[in-house]
Amino acid sequence: xxxxxxxxxxxxxxxxxxxxxxxxxxxxxxxxxxxxxxxxxxxxxxxxxxxxxxxxxxxxxxxxxxxxxxxxxxxxxxxxxxxxxxxxxxxxxxxxxxxxxxxxxxxxxxxxxxxxxxxxxxxxxxxxxxxxxxxxxxxxxxxxxxxxxxxxxxxxxxxxxxxxxxxxxxxxxxxxxxxxxxxxxxxxxxxxxxxxxxxxxxxxxxxxxxxxxxxxxxxxxxxxxxxxxxxxxxxxxxxxxxxxxxxxxxxxxxxxxxxxxxxxxxxxxxxxxxxxxxxxxxxxxxxxxxxxxxxxxxxxxxxxxxxxxxxxxxxxxxxxxxxxxxxxxxxxxxxxxxxxxxxxxxxxxxxxxxxxxxxxxxxxxxxxxxxxxxxxxxxxxxxxxxxxxxxxxxxxxxxxxxxxxxxxxxxxxxxxxxxxxxxxxxxxxxxxxxxxxxxxxxxxxxxxxxxxxxxxxxxxxxxxxxxxxxxxxxxxxxxxxxxxxxxxxxxxxxxxxxxxxxxxxxxxxxxxxxxxxxxxxxxx
Amino acid sequence: xxxxxxxxxxxxxxxxxxxxxxxxxxxxxxxxxxxxxxxxxxxxxxxxxxxxxxxxxxxxxxxxxxxxxxxxxxxxxxxxxxxxxxxxxxxxxxxxxxxxxxxxxxxxxxxxxxxxxxxxxxxxxxxxxxxxxxxxxxxxxxxxxxxxxxxxxxxxxxxxxxxxxxxxxxxxxxxxxxxxxxxxxxxxxxxxxxxxxxxxxxxxxxxxxxxxxxxxxxxxxxxxxxxxxxxxxxxxxxxxxxxxxxxxxxxxxxxxxxxxxxxxxxxxxxxxxxxxxxxxxxxxxxxxxxxxxxxxxxxxxxxxxxxxxxxxxxxxxxxxxxxxxxxxxxxxxxxxxxxxxx
Ligand SMILES: Cc1cc2nc3c(=O)[nH]c(=O)nc-3n(C[C@H](O)[C@H](O)[C@H](O)COP(=O)(O)OP(=O)(O)OC[C@H]3O[C@@H](n4cnc5c(N)ncnc54)[C@H](O)[C@@H]3O)c2cc1C
Ligand code: SF4
Ligand code: SF4
Numbered sequence: 070x071x072x073x074x075x076x077x078x079x080x081x082x083x084x085x086x087x088x089x090x091x092x093x094x095x096x097x098x099x100x101x102x103x104x105x106x107x108x109x110x111x112x113x114x115x116x117x118x119x120x121x122x123x124x125x126x127x128x129x130x131x132x133x134x135x136x137x138x139x140x141x142x143x144x145x146x147x148x149x150x151x152x153x154x155x156x157x158x159x160x161x162x163x164x165x166x167x168x169x170x171x172x173x174x175x176x177x178x179x180x181x182x183x184x185x186x187x188x189x190x191x192x193x194x195x196x197x198x199x200x201x202x203x204x205x206x207x208x209x210x211x212x213x214x215x216x217x218x219x220x221x222x223x224x225x226x227x228x229x230x231x232x233x234x235x236x237x238x239x240x241x242x243x244x245x246x247x248x249x250x251x252x253x254x255x256x257x258x259x260x261x262x263x264x265x266x267x268x269x270x271x272x273x274x275x276x277x278x279x280x281x282x283x284x285x286x287x288x289x290x291x292x293x294x295x296x297x298x299x300x301x302x303x304x305x306x307x308x309x310x311x312x313x314x315x316x317x318x319x320x321x322x323x324x325x326x327x328x329x330x331x332x333x334x335x336x337x338x339x340x341x342x343x344x345x346x347x348x349x350x351x352x353x354x355x356x357x358x359x360x361x362x363x364x365x366x367x368x369x370x371x372x373x374x375x376x377x378x379x380x381x382x383x384x385x386x387x388x389x390x391x392x393x394x395x396x397x398x399x400x401x402x403x404x405x406x407x408x409x410x411x412x413x414x415x416x417x418x419x420x421x422x423x424x425x426x427x428x429x430x431x432x433x434x435x436x437x438x439x440x441x442x443x444x445x446x447x448x449x450x451x452x453x454x455x456x457x458x459x460x461x462x463x464x465x466x467x468x469x470x471x472x473x474x475x476x477x478x479x480x481x482x483x484x485x486x487x488x489x490x491x492x493x494x495x496x497x498x499x500x501x502x503x504x505x506x507x508x509x510x511x512x513x514x515x516x517x518x519x520x521x522x523x524x525x526x527x528x529x530x531x532x533x534x535x536x537x538x539x540x541x542x543x544x545x546x547x548x549x550x551x552x553x554x555x556x557x558x559x560x561x562x563x564x565x566x567x568x569x570x571x572x573x574x575x576x577x578x579x580x581x582x583x584x585x586x587x588x589x590x591x592x593x
Numbered sequence: 594x595x596x597x598x599x600x601x602x603x604x605x606x607x608x609x610x611x612x613x614x615x616x617x618x619x620x621x622x623x624x625x626x627x628x629x630x631x632x633x634x635x636x637x638x639x640x641x642x643x644x645x646x647x648x649x650x651x652x653x654x655x656x657x658x659x660x661x662x663x664x665x666x667x668x669x670x671x672x673x674x675x676x677x678x679x680x681x682x683x684x685x686x687x688x689x690x691x692x693x694x695x696x697x698x699x700x701x702x703x704x705x706x707x708x709x710x711x712x713x714x715x716x717x718x719x720x721x722x723x724x725x726x727x728x729x730x731x732x733x734x735x736x737x738x739x740x741x742x743x744x745x746x747x748x749x750x751x752x753x754x755x756x757x758x759x760x761x762x763x764x765x766x767x768x769x770x771x772x773x774x775x776x777x778x779x780x781x782x783x784x785x786x787x788x789x790x791x792x793x794x795x796x797x798x799x800x801x802x803x804x805x806x807x808x809x810x811x812x813x814x815x816x817x818x819x820x821x822x823x824x825x826x827x828x829x830x831x832x833x834x835x836x837x838x839x840x841x842x843x844x845x846x847x848x849x850x851x852x853x854x855x856x857x858x859x860x861x862x863x864x865x866x867x868x869x870x871x872x873x874x875x876x877x878x879x880x881x882x883x884x885x886x887x888x889x890x891x892x893x894x895x896x897x898x899x900x901x902x903x904x905x906x907x908x909x910x911x912x913x914x915x916x917x918x919x920x921x922x923x924x925x926x927x928x929x930x931x932x933x934x935x
Contacts, residue, residue, distance in 0.1 A: 300597050301632045325632035367597045459630065459639035491629050492601075524629075526601040568659070572600040 072098040075265035080110035083271035084220035085420030091227035093434045102236040106217040112374025114330045118414040119207040124173030130390040131177035133415045147469035148215040154208025154307030158201045163311045208307040219444045240282040270407040274339035274377040290380040295344035295373040296330035299366040300525040303327045317355025329356040344371035346563045368564040369525045379410045392419045445470030455480045478502045490531035492524020500538045512553040529576040598659035599628040605653035610870040620646045623653040627666035645880045650835035650870035671762030683879030695752035697721045715745035716781030720788040722909035733928030741814045748777035756794035760876040785809045789836035811848035821933045824858040830901035833868040834908035865895045873914030893918045
């Protein structure tokens with residue numbers, strides 16, 4: 070198979086590049102090893118940065134975030150909740166930092182405005198009474214899964230060939246050029262080969278591995294960040310700690326939950342990264358200093374992601390969060406570029422810069438249009454008969470332009486309107502819609518696309534229903550559940566206390582009644 | 594919020610009478626309304642379709658393994674959602690009646706005269722329904738108190754206790770009623786009520802510890818076999834009103850049965866699902882009369898199966914709603930006892 074540009078990595082960056090290049094008429098193939106957003110993208114905090122977090126120590130990132138914050142609100146409104154954010158100075162630790170912070174913001178073009186504690190309390194009734202100062206910023210929530218899906222959908226609509234569960238396994242070079250890229254598709258046993266004119270390495274934390282296939286080296290530092298999902302929305306907008314960036318500084322309202330993060334630790338490998346119970350307790354403890362009720366809330370799952378930080382001299386949190394675009398012709402491979410680092414917030418900008426470089430090499434095809442064109446076209450407010458307002462609203466916020474088709478699918482039959490997941494108010498028809506597509510091979514794929522199973526029972530009830538949806542489109546059910554549950558277990562293990570422990574015990578009994586012997590992961 | 598503790602066992606939904614009778618499409622049930630729905634945001638308007646169908650029977654709380662007070666959470670949401678412009682017609686009538694008459698219902702004809710004293714040892718708080726809609730309850734209770742020789746009176750100028758307004762979420766109006774009533778409560782030692790809704794309301798919002806008439810009769814009067822005449826060999830079934838059996842407490846059910854056992858010539862027959870809601874509470878009769886009627890029919894059909902001659906219910910709301918089915922065998926408990934008291 071030939072193509073002009075082969076993009077490797079289906080995170081936000083890769084999907085953004087596929088969209089950008091396709092919009093400029095380039096023939097693109099995008100390959101993702103697992104599912105879209107299964108890497109850092111889906112494991113991020115979902116924060117559309119205003120830039121304020123970086124204003125003091127990382128001014129370049131702050132500037133980029135401030136600009137892209139506005140751009141994304143314009144082009145991806147459906148998956149953004151423009152909640153605003155605040156920074157809180159608790160007790161006296163803020164005193165010397167406030168001035169530095171405000172100066173940093175104004176130097177980097179980040180909009181920040183000090184508000185009274187009273188105003189802050191009105192916006193966020195649950196914040197700590199020891200709040201001393203509050204600064205209002207333009208942070209927002211962005212759903213990384215739906216953002217990536219929408220980029221993929223549009224790239225496809227423009228003619229790109231996009232495949233998940235398709236891993237790049239090796240490369241063959243002839244002198245200074247990558248001639249063939251070998252791929253392993255989970256759907257078939259044979260190894261396929263792609264002959265690309267250009268290769269774009271957008272594999273984030275795994276980019277040095279891809280580079281090494283072409284005999285190249287990219288020094289990156291893999292840095293683990295852990296987060297914990299608390300049930301229910303404890304905050305209306307993003308709540309940040311006013312201090313030098315540290316652990317447990319941020320609470321993000323996400324759909325029906327609040328996500329507390331993050332930690333920051335160097336780890337040896339980007340694979341198999343999980344959060345620990347100590348990290349969970351630390352995060353909750355820190356966040357409860359800003360919003361005390363977080364301390365009593367229920368932790369439903371924890372997860373960890375890997376930040377691919379371009380390795381420079383600095384350490385951990387001090388490494389710049391701006392991105393790095395590498396043209397490998399400087400190291401002797403003429404048709405490969407790598408893009409690493411950056412933020413979810415700046416994914417579009419990263420995609421633009423990478424695409425510009427590719428276009429430069431392929432021969433000019435026009436300018437980037439991604440900053441002005443809404444992804445998937447406008448998503449008008451639809452009135453869906455037969456579907457409750459709550460469910461229709463949820464669909465519009467998840468699927469953007471695709472929600473019309475999905476709602477139709479749900480409305481068509483009585484079964485389609487059945488609730489698949491009540492935590493997240495997902496209808497069976499939504500899952501049926503995705504189960505038909507080539508992209509969905511397992512339960513996790515289905516849940517990632519619909520948010521089913523993301524609520525507090527952590528797919529105790531919807532897993533069997535999802536399975537029955539998958540069964541209808543073929544496939545052996547039991548191993549699918551077992552695999553899924555084992556993967557889930559990694560995220561549940563660190564939060565096995567209080568109510569979530571009771572929840573898991575109920576699930577064990579429930580699964581038993583379905584002849585599913587599930588005792589958690591290995592060793593439990 | 595304690596709703597956080599839900600483990601999704603589904604118990605509350607399975608035991609909710611409205612879900613059972615109306616179906617989950619029509620009433621999405623306690624968990625969706627109190628736990629799942631509100632998690633999304635402060636914007637809870639999307640719950641409006643269903644939330645007023647809860648009868649506040651408190652069955653869901655009873656079965657919840659995490660002891661989540663789901664009905665209370667539902668009432669809190671009703672409070673947050675209260676919008677005078679979006680009220681159901683039946684609920685608007687209640688509010689208008691309160692504004693015009695300080696009663697939840699429009700007074701019908703001449704109210705029975707208040708008994709002699711306006712002060713005394715015992716204060717009898719009749720409540721809107723007993724006084725205005727089924728005055729036999731009022732008369733029966735007054736007569737009972739006279740027969741047992743209680744020193745009692747009815748507070749002058751009492752108004753609706755405010756319970757119906759709490760159910761609608763209209764807390765401001767409710768508070769104004771509480772204020773009016775409290776002014777009339779001085780000078781009494783014990784407070785008794787006919788209506789479990791009033792009892793609960795007085796307990797929760799007035800800072801007093803009222804008794805339902807049944808509690809009073811059992812605990813303070815001490816009736817025995819000699820107190821009653823022969824009932825004439827009749828069979829009765831006993832309906833357990835939600836706000837008495839669950840909100841006030843199981844002990845009230847034991848008291849009621851113990852009192853019935855003292856009556857010679859009376860047989861109490863088993864009533865299937867005796868503690869299932871009759872549909873009379875939570876403002877459902879006014880808001881969704883059809884739903885309330887469906888539940889009442891279910892109750893009356895259990896009654897028919899029981900083979901009893903009479904169905905006794907110690908709650909004016911239950912009597913009112915059960916009578917809507919058109920079967921004349923429903924009797925208010927205390928009124929029934931009064932007729933047999935020597
Ligand atoms: C804990 C944490 C929290 C964060 N929070 C935020 C935040 O709140 N806001 C924000 O703006 N940014 C945040 N970030 C940063 C942000 O998540 C990342 O910068 C961004 O998602 C990177 O996207 P990407 O597409 O470059 O990488 P990834 O999403 O990691 O994508 C790389 C993809 O390449 C695939 N791949 C790897 N090897 C192969 C192969 N051989 N063949 C095919 N595919 C392959 C992987 O499976 C993966 O899906 C956070 C990061 C972390 C770790
Ligand atoms: S209080 Fe009764 S009617 Fe209301 S939700 Fe609970 S069980 Fe159902
Ligand atoms: S009974 Fe309690 S724990 Fe069970 S689903 Fe209902 S609210 Fe949740």
